[in-house]
Amino acid sequence: MVSLIEELEAREAVARARVEELKADIAELTSRLMGEREAWSRLRIARETVAEVLTDLGGPGTRVPVTVGSGPQGVVGPGTRVVGAIMVPHWREGLSVEVLPDVYRDIVEVVTDAGKPMQAKQIVPRIGLPAVTAKIEGTRGKLKRLVERGWLTEAEPGQ
Structure with a gap:
C-alpha cells in the first residue's frame, strides 16, 4: 500500500x-x-x-x-478601387479636392462654401442624403477622416 x-x-x-x-x-x-x-x-x-x-x-x-x-x-485609372489603398490621401501643398472620392469632395465643398463650422447633421441634406441617423453617423466618420488627413479642421468637437 x-x-x-x-x-x-x-x-x-x-x-x-x-x-x-x-x-x-x-x-x-x-x-x-x-x-x-x-x-x-x-x-x-x-x-x-x-x-x-x-x-x-x-x-x-x-x-x-x-x-x-x-x-x-494592370492599369489603375480614376474611379478604380485598389483594395488596401488610402482613398482619402493626406493633404499636402498642391493637392486639389479632385483626388478625393466623390462623397468626400462633396463634403469638403459644402463646408468650404458655408464658410463657418458645420455639424454632420447640417451637411447630410446638403450632399443629397436623407437626414437619418445612419447617414449622419457615416458622414461624421468621413468628417473625422478628413480632419485626420488634413483636409478640414475641427474648430471645436463636432464642428
Whole structure:
C-alpha cells in the first residue's frame, strides 16, 4: 500500500510536469505570435507605402500601372478601387479636392462654401442624403477622416 504522502508527491510531480509543459507551450506560442505580429506590421507598412506612392504618382485623370503578384500588369485609372489603398490621401501643398472620392469632395465643398463650422447633421441634406441617423453617423466618420488627413479642421468637437 502507498502512503498518503507518497501519493501526494506523485500527484505533485504530475502537476509540475503539466505546468512545465504549459510553460513551454506558452513560450512557443509567444514566439509565434511575435513573428506573426512582425509579418503583419511589415505588410501593413508596405500597403500604406504603396498607397502613398500611388497617390503621389496619381492625380485626377492619371493612370498608374500596378503589378499584382507575379501576374500581368494592370492599369489603375480614376474611379478604380485598389483594395488596401488610402482613398482619402493626406493633404499636402498642391493637392486639389479632385483626388478625393466623390462623397468626400462633396463634403469638403459644402463646408468650404458655408464658410463657418458645420455639424454632420447640417451637411447630410446638403450632399443629397436623407437626414437619418445612419447617414449622419457615416458622414461624421468621413468628417473625422478628413480632419485626420488634413483636409478640414475641427474648430471645436463636432464642428
